[in-house]
Amino acid sequence: MGAxxxxxxxxxxxxxxxxxGLSLIWxxxxxxxFAHGVLLMTGAYAAWWLSSPDGLGLGLGIGIVGALAFMVVxxxxxxxxxxxxxxxxxxxxxxxxxxxxxxxxxxxxxxxEIFGGRYKxxxxxxTGTVAIGGTTIQAQNLLVIILAPVLLIAMxxxxxxxxxxxxxxxxxxxxxxxxxFGIGVxxxxxxxxxxxAVLAGVAGILLGGLFNIxxxxxxxxxxxxxxxxxxxxxxxxxxxxxxxxAIGMIEAFSSYYIGIYWTPVVLFVVLIGVLVVRPTGLMGRxx
Amino acid sequence: MRLxxxxxxxxxGRVRVLHEISIAVDNQRVGLxxxxxxxxxxxxxxxxxxxxxxxxxxxxxxxxxxxxSPQSIVGEGLVHVPQGSTLLPRMTVxxxxxxxxxxxxxxxxxxxxxxxxxxxxxxxxxxxAQRCNTLSGGERQMAAIGAGLMGCPKLxxxxxxxxxxxxxxxxxxxxxxxxxxxxxVGLLVIDQDIDMLLGLCDRLYLIEQGRVALDVVDRSxxxxxxxxxxxxxxxx
Numbered sequence: 001m002g003a004x005x006x007x008x009x010x011x012x013x014x015x016x017x018x019x020x021g022l023s024l025i026w027x028x029x030x031x032x033x034f035a036h037g038v039l040l041m042t043g044a045y046a047a048w049w050l051s052s053p054d055g056l057g058l059g060l061g062i063g064i065v066g067a068l069a070f071m072v073v074x075x076x077x078x079x080x081x082x083x084x085x086x087x088x089x090x091x092x093x094x095x096x097x098x099x100x101x102x103x104x105x106x107x108x109x110x111x112x113e114i115f116g117g118r119y120k121x122x123x124x125x126x127t128g129t130v131a132i133g134g135t136t137i138q139a140q141n142l143l144v145i146i147l148a149p150v151l152l153i154a155m156x157x158x159x160x161x162x163x164x165x166x167x168x169x170x171x172x173x174x175x176x177x178x179x180x181f182g183i184g185v186x187x188x189x190x191x192x193x194x195x196x197a198v199l200a201g202v203a204g205i206l207l208g209g210l211f212n213i214x215x216x217x218x219x220x221x222x223x224x225x226x227x228x229x230x231x232x233x234x235x236x237x238x239x240x241x242x243x244x245x246a247i248g249m250i251e252a253f254s255s256y257y258i259g260i261y262w263t264p265v266v267l268f269v270v271l272i273g274v275l276v277v278r279p280t281g282l283m284g285r286x287x
Numbered sequence: 288m289r290l291x292x293x294x295x296x297x298x299x300g301r302v303r304v305l306h307e308i309s310i311a312v313d314n315q316r317v318g319l320x321x322x323x324x325x326x327x328x329x330x331x332x333x334x335x336x337x338x339x340x341x342x343x344x345x346x347x348x349x350x351x352x353x354x355x356s357p358q359s360i361v362g363e364g365l366v367h368v369p370q371g372s373t374l375l376p377r378m379t380v381x382x383x384x385x386x387x388x389x390x391x392x393x394x395x396x397x398x399x400x401x402x403x404x405x406x407x408x409x410x411x412x413x414x415x416a417q418r419c420n421t422l423s424g425g426e427r428q429m430a431a432i433g434a435g436l437m438g439c440p441k442l443x444x445x446x447x448x449x450x451x452x453x454x455x456x457x458x459x460x461x462x463x464x465x466x467x468x469x470x471x472v473g474l475l476v477i478d479q480d481i482d483m484l485l486g487l488c489d490r491l492y493l494i495e496q497g498r499v500a501l502d503v504v505d506r507s508x509x510x511x512x513x514x515x516x517x518x519x520x521x522x523x
Contacts, residue, residue: 160382163389163394166378166382166385166386166389167386167389169375169377169378169382170375170378170386173375173376173377173378174374174375174376176337176369177369177374177375178375178386179336179337179357179358180335180337180357180361180366180367180368180369181361181386181387181389181390181434181438182357182358182361182362182389182390182393182438183358183386183389184356184358
């Protein structure tokens with residue numbers, strides 16, 4: 001039982017980090033970033049390349065900091081090349097689905113070309129195990145369980161206290177009003193992508209410490225994040241976080257009691273059930 | 288403070304709304320009135336940079352601000368409070384006011400300015416933790432004007448601040464607007480409430496079909512009845 005809850009919390013935490021970034025971009029730009037999973041994967045590769053003896057061998061600390069700095073740049077590039085040209089045009093949301101899918105295929109294959117198909121591993125940020133309440137937890141799992149809420153709270157503080165954070169929400173809610181406050185919408189879009197990419201990078205690095213790093217490691221988390229965002233309510237950050245932990249828990253319990261192959265079925269049945277009762281998701285608002 | 292709008296033409300897509308319109312605000316309070324759909328709001332949106340004019344110039348304090356971004360225009364101290372003001376529905380009053388001071392010029396002074404806004408609108412101080420979409424119509428208007436003031440304007444442009452409000456609230460808001468004018472902030476106000484505009488403004492423009500149809504410079508020369516006659520075709 002303890003192990004199931006731990007597994008649910010770990011998945012929930014990772015999904016929350018991935019989905020929060022996705023939800024942030026949906027909220028302020030009204031587009032879905034299908035390259036989000038590839039951003040996660042690239043973050044993991046960047047950390048591996050900087051830190052591993054097979055790469056530059058600079059150690060894990062520099063690897064993490066460098067990878068996150070790289071994510072800021074990558075978020076900017078993704079926005080500039082794949083999103084910006086279509087903003088404000090007809091059917092922007094459809095165009096951006098296609099451009100970000102195209103971009104993610106390109107990046108995925110670029111990584112495959114550069115680093116090859118063999119799985120990589122990054123060192124765990126913390127090693128060993130911890131015993132809590134009769135359950136033994138890998139320290140890295142415990143780190144994920146604790147770090148994700150800390151980051152999400154930090155993000156919430158950023159969005160409610162910080163000048164740029166407030167501006168991100170303002171642009172999401174009323175673009176005209178935001179502009180009349182003197183907010184440069186373009187700068188805020190770039191900031192949104194940067195924050196979102198950093199969250200993806202953190203998730204990638206944490207995931208890379210738990211499992212292997214491979215060019216397609218972002219696909220599954222992205223799919224789950226979409227389920228989470230729809231489940232929790234589009235554009236609602238609290239809903240997204242609640243949804244992430246709910247999905248993580250359902251997945252953990254279903255994998256144990258029903259079986260791993262039936263788990264996606266269970267997930268989608270729950271998702272459909274929620275959408276039948278609440279078409280806007282758990283905490284979504286009508287559009 | 289001096290705003291000169293010189294022969295501005297502007298519109299949406301191929302629809303031209305403003306036809307070489309010229310107005311001036313010179314350290315004073317200026318009112319715009321006239322039928323709906325004749326370009327008053329478009330004029331404010333053009334001045335504040337939301338719409339790019341196809342011809343003409345906007346000059347503020349001697350600087351040509353034609354075609355500049357809303358961001359840089361706010362930075363000059365020219366602040367536009369839009370109509371209806373759904374403002375920022377899912378933000379608290381406090382957050383919305385804080386954002387009103389987003390411009391680099393206003394940000395360092397935001398705490399002091401907020402005290403002033405709260406003393407002008409005590410109701411906002413009571414509602415500071417409340418989300419904007421839970422406010423009443425009058426309170427929303429107050430929040431919108433308050434957020435505008437947070438930008439430390441030299442000239443504040445208000446688009447129908449009393450729209451849809453009960454007479455008592457309207458009087459309360461008119462009083463607040465008078466108080467704002469008394470602090471030396473220039474005002475450019477659109478409103479349907481001619482009495483309020485007559486009581487507030489030094490100069491009135493009647494805007495019809497994207498042009499200035501009547502320019503009332505000397506307030507004493509105009510009587511309420513004249514305006515109504517001009518406005519509605521017959522004295523009410």
